[in-house]
Amino acid sequence: MTLMIKDLPVYTTVNPIYISKLSKMVERAMSNDVQANKAIVGRNAFAHSSGIHQDGVLKDRSNYEIIDPAMIGFELPDLILTARSGRAALKNRMQTLDIQFVEKEFELYYDCFLRLADTKSIVTDADLVDLCRDINKG
Numbered sequence: 001m002t003l004m005i006k007d008l009p010v011y012t013t014v015n016p017i018y019i020s021k022l023s024k025m026v027e028r029a030m031s032n033d034v035q036a037n038k039a040i041v042g043r044n045a046f047a048h049s050s051g052i053h054q055d056g057v058l059k060d061r062s063n064y065e066i067i068d069p070a071m072i073g074f075e076l077p078d079l080i081l082t083a084r085s086g087r088a089a090l091k092n093r094m095q096t097l098d099i100q101f102v103e104k105e106f107e108l109y110y111d112c113f114l115r116l117a118d119t120k121s122i123v124t125d126a127d128l129v130d131l132c133r134d135i136n137k138g
Contacts, residue, residue, distance in 0.1 A: 001040060001067055020073035040072060047079075051086025054079045058088050081128065083117035097125055099132045109135060 001019075003012050023041040027034050036044045046069045048054050056063035057079065069075070078096075079089045087106070090113055094101060101109055109132065116131055117123050123131075 001072070004071065005066055016071050017073045040067065045069075046074060049080040049082045050084050051089065054089035054092075055086055058092055081113075081117065081123040082121065083114060085113075085117065085123075093125070093128060094132065097129060099129065101132070 001016060002008070003010055003014075004016055020041060023034060034041055034043075036042050039045060046065060048057050048064065053064050057065070061068070079085070079092065081089060081093060087110055090110055091106065094109070112131055112135055113123065113128070116127060120127065
């Protein structure tokens with residue numbers, strides 16, 4: 001990948017789109033999972049759970065990623081919603097899930113989200129839908 005993203009006087013015919021698939025093949029053949037935080041191919045290589053990182057990624061992915069995940073055959077990962085997630089990530093996920101909210105009431109959603117996130121390591125889409133449904137009922 002260094003050869004692909006740096007301006008070096010070296011050439012390769014390797015197509016990086018297959019890196020992810022090749023890594024998965026090796027994983028299966030060796031019956032050994034790639035570490036989650038392994039550079040480039042780990043499942044957390046392009047994951048962001050910190051609020052400031054999430055906001056930066058939403059504004060411009062290149063703020064925190066020098067490699068476009070699509071270059072190596074990865075689908076663009078969702079931001080991981082945790083107790084460290086900020087307002088930008090929560091708003092983005094709510095919009096992605098087509099959860100309607102009134103902007104002036106967003107702080108209520110965010111406060112409830114933080115209380116839920118303090119009890120769980122990761123808030124799933126289903127958790128968020130349930131949370132918002134409960135808020136809208138009350």
